[in-house]
Amino acid sequence: MHAPRTRVQRRPVHGVLLLDKPLGLSSNDALQKAKWLLRAEKAGHTGTLDPLATGVLPLCFGAATKFSQLQLDAPKTYEAVALLGVTTATGDAEGDVLECCEVLPEHLTPERLVAVQQQFTGPISQVPPMHSALKKDGKALYEYARAGIAVEREARQVVIHALKLELIQTEKAQAAIKMIVTCSKGTYIRTLGEDIGAALGVGAHLTFLRRIDTGGLGVERCVTLAQLEAMDEAQRLACVLPPESLLVGHTRVTLDGDNAARFLSGVRRRGPWPDASAVAVFGDQPAALLGVGHIVGGELVPGRLLSPLEIQQILEGTPHSASMAHSGTLEKL
Known part of the structure; x- marks a missing residue:
């Protein structure tokens, strides 16, 4: 027989936990894990972070949930790597390869990189990817994509406040672009990587994505789930910042x-x-x-x-x- 499950005694917790979300975990799963560790009564996050992304995910507890919209609307900063010469169905390394293109030196001259960086800085138009949580007729786009159905999507206006592109090489000596992006809410970094690859004439897909800041809350202040699990209860509560941290x-x-x-x-x-x-x-x-x-x-x-x-x-x-x-x-x- 299985031992009876111990019921967690919830309590009021008010504040913000800056979580460094791990790779492969959804934002909601990370929230529920942290909520359980803190035994918190009420919790919410400040916008989803892709399971294949890591980095800053502010988790709001109690009274702090009243101010979560401020972080939803705040500018975000990401560090990303786009592998050049390969496009995929999802815009990241999880998708099937669609096309491969040889990357030649003339594709990646300093002048072209500067021109592309300028092209994608400021207000830009993006078509949301099929593999996204954006809803169409009550269903997430990724549900249509998994069923092999392509849905027409309208382009949306977003703002790239700052963009830095750096040519790098992977461990396999493949050409890639490292991007540091500060952008408005609603920006799809996977789409930005694809569009930059297309502008360079070789295509691209993301192989790495990390959010390093949201609304002035930087990753250097974050705690990981592994660190939280290793703490005692008092140490966990000490990681909870006051609600005004969101302000x-x-x-x-x-x-x-x-x-x-x-x-x-x-x-x-x-x-x-x-x-x-x-x-x-x-x-x-x-x-x-x-x-x-x-x-x-x-x-x-x-x-x-x-x-x-x-x-x-x-x-x-x-x-x-x-x-x-x-x-x-x-x-x-």
Whole structure:
């Protein structure tokens, strides 16, 4: 007989875990594993990262889930390698080879690399790949692709904020392009690699993809699932950053007790503040995040707010100190 499974006792956890997602694991599987390790009640991630990609995946717990959209909309930075001369059905190494092309020196002159780099910097148009989670008539495109059905897709506008291309060689002495890409949400790096290969006249597919930054949260601050598993419970909780870690670049406003209570009730407050489109609002006694909003005409307008219970739980049980709110996580303070 099998031993009875031990039921995990969930608890409120509020904050952000910066996970370095491993290769081959879906974003949701990584989230569920971390949620189980932390025994957290409520959790969500800030947008999917391809199973064949590694790197920064901010996981939100409790009150921090209210601000996850900010990371969904934030610019992302990736490091990728595109193998030249080979195209595949999926745009990566998992797909069947479609075409091979000899890569000649004239394809890869410094002048051509500079021209292609300029061509794909700024606003560009992309056709979403068939092997993607984008939905058509309620079904993900990859479901159609697996059934051998090609679906017409409309091109979408994305922005490549910065692009650096470097010619390298693989261990098998094959020509490849190393890319460092900072881009808007909705950008498909596999498609970018394919399009760059096509522009060079030889085709390409991705063999490596790693997200190294999302919205100012860098991979150097991340923890792996293997590291989490090796920790005791207190060490795991100490890895959870405060919810305001998601509010990079927000202007900070601090309210006294009466104004803080009214703000938490959704009431606008007036004060000597300049206009600001993104504001992180704190109470002064105690020093705690209340929510976000914006300022127009000297009026602080509430946006997403924490509940009094969430604030109490953060103050009583969050493993990080309130001083972290002053540690440079927020800019423009």
